[in-house]
Amino acid sequence: MVKIPDLEGLTFEEAQKLAKQKKFTLINNGSRLDDTWDKGKIVTQDPAPDSRIKLYAEVKVILSAGQEKVLVPRLIGKNVQNIGDLLQENQLRKGLVSYVHTPQYAAGRIIAQSPLPEEEVAVNSEISFLVSQGEREKAYLMPDLIGHRASRVVTWLQANDFRIGDIRYVYYEGLESGIIIKQFPPQGYKIQKRNLITLEVSK
Secondary structure, eight states: OEEOOOOTTOBHHHHHHHHHHHTOEEEEEEEEOOSSSOTTBEEEEESOTTOEEOTTOEEEEEEEOOOOEEEOOOOTTSBGGGOHHHHHHTTOEEEEEEEEOOSSSOTTBEEEEESOTTOEEETTOEEEEEEEOOSOOOOEEOOOOTTSBHHHHHHHHHHTTOEEEEEEEEOOTTSOTTBEEEEESOTTOEEOTTSEEEEEEEO
16 A cells, blocks of 8 residues: 655645655646645645555546736736726735825826736736826925005915915004915925915004
8 A cells, every 4th residue: 555645735746756765657638727735736635645556556636727817917007096997807905105206197107017008917817007296396495574555565465376374463553454374384395386384464
């Protein structure tokens, strides 16, 4: 009698060497897709490991045909927030997402992907993306607004697309009404047009 070794994970050639040593006959019984073992490795065997058989009796094995493959869809130009269903339909997963400023693509649009479109990959593979953050927003140095007439300053700021936040009016002895007393951000502070500017004005 022969005690059958565990052949799972071996190549057919490796298992054949064992078959000669142990005196049993190895039969290739075909292949199937498998997520665990690389292509060409033994997935299952019959009889099972540690079974006892007669000398030169048959042991049938099935080899791995590798993982199931899918084609990567073209995702460049799509919004990265809207690709979840498409990835799921193609049995793929979102991988690393990196961001870069560029005027060529709107914010949120995919600029590049890896693997590339139409590339064949294993099911459940991750697809990584480079995503646009849009054009880099310009920064400005906050001017000194104190002592200037608020109505003129507000008109100028709004005409140049700066955002006005709170304007508080306070009594300031000896100063005519409508003059800026305090500002935030202060003079020299770097701001962008999306930042709120608050003013304190005499009344």
